[in-house]
Amino acid sequence: MKENQSMSILRTGPGTSVQDLGREGFGQYGIPVSGAMDRISMRWVNHLLQNPEEEAVLEISQPGLKIHFESPTTICIAGAKANLKLNDSPIKSEGLLSIKEGDELSFGSFILGARVYLGVKKGFKVPTLLNSKSTYPGITELGMLKKGDLLEYASIQEHPNPTWSRVKFDRNWMNxxxxxxxxxxxxxxxxxxxxxxxxxxxxxxxxxxxxxxxxxxxxxxxxxxxxxxxxxxxxxxxxxxxxxxxxxxxxxxxxxxxxxxxxxxxxxxxxxxxxxxxxxxxxxxxxxxxxxxxx
Missing domain, CATH: 2.40.100.10 (Cyclophilin-like)
Incomplete structure (x- = not known):
């Protein structure tokens, strides 16, 4: 099996993109910082995945995203509370989730908040340009995600051991x-x-x-x-x-x-x-x- 596999976008609303902490230090060239709008949620995702805090995640700002996973991995979701389904079964919109080969994840209506963040164990394998993976027109080849786009990620065969503990993402600050x-x-x-x-x-x-x-x-x-x-x-x-x-x-x-x-x-x-x-x-x-x- 290849080390890296792909996540495919089956459908998406407008405003789904890859974001990290942004590309600071290039303002003199007219280049925006970009990066995640909500760094609190982004950092929480990477913290639970034990990724570096600057690792890129998906920023999802509209319902309608549906993605297909080619290979097993572990993902984490935080940010806005949304109606999510894994293989058409409702799931919680927070915490770690083990993904199997062929799984499909879909994002429905947002209940609280306006942006959901999704990360994968070891991050997305997209090019780093000017010290950032954040998408921006004219800088990155990948723009806002659209149907048919592919995102590579590391295939993870071992999943975290299940425990009775449940980590809850505190959204009180959003209110x-x-x-x-x-x-x-x-x-x-x-x-x-x-x-x-x-x-x-x-x-x-x-x-x-x-x-x-x-x-x-x-x-x-x-x-x-x-x-x-x-x-x-x-x-x-x-x-x-x-x-x-x-x-x-x-x-x-x-x-x-x-x-x-x-x-x-x-x-x-x-x-x-x-x-x-x-x-x-x-x-x-x-x-x-x-x-x-x-x-």
Whole structure:
């Protein structure tokens, strides 16, 4: 038997991709960081599989994925709680799962959260480009996964010994409607009235959201002028001239001309990434200034 076998995509909704911790250090060339939107869930998957924490996983952001396994392996699922079936039998959407040759795994509706993460023991055998396996158009040959795509993985014949213990993935942090943020470089230029409004507004996530950015529906009065192009990062919250708030996510551009009023931490990015369009939240502004070395 070959050491590596393939997982085949029988069907998929939009937004299924291979992601790791991203490709940092290439912003000067205009290359986005990319990587998993929810690093909390990604790291949990690799922790249970005893993979390196940076090992690539599948990020699944829509129901409808169905995959066929050519060879035995062990997988782990975390992130959003979804209706899953293995060979048409319902299974739990978390923890380790032994896969046999010919098994088929399908992802139904999401019950809680917006992104599911699936990892395999020893990781997916996809090319590493610019120190990352994360898919991104123009950098990687593999883009968003589609029907017929194949992903190689290591064939694992030995499975973990069954035990009475069950590991539960804690999703309580997904339920919080408070997103922590730090003042960005232009926060100090806002009026006190505007700062207060931002801190007391319940914001609604627009349907205009993807791996590049989440747009919020509520308008914030803005008297700030647009800037010369400046550095931005995943988690940067921009305030447009029209008063829209745009939260940059993992595939965001590396520069922008809108005032950078807030900056989210990795935990806050993960929390936001597990929310769906029209869900609401409020910002909790931390008093400590974010390190200016980021910018």
């Amino acid at each position: 919080s409607n408070t997103i922590e943020a730090y003042p960005g470089p232009e926060w100090k230029e806002l009026s006190d009235t505007t700062k207060t409004e931002i801190q007391h507004t319940t914001f609604t996530i627009s349907h205009l959201q993807n791996r590049m950015a989440f747009q919020l529906e509520e308008l914030i009065p803005n008297s700030l002028s647009e800037m010369a192009t400046a550095a931005v990062y995943p988690g940067t919250v921009q305030l447009t001239s029209g008063g829209k708030l745009i939260i940059l996510m993992k595939d965001a551009q590396v520069t922008g001309g809108y005032p950078r009023i807030l900056q989210l931490s990795e935990k806050s990015i993960a929390q936001l990434s597990q929310k769906s369009p029209y869900q609401q939240f409020s910002f909790k502004i931390k008093k400590a200034l974010i390190s200016q070395s980021l910018y």
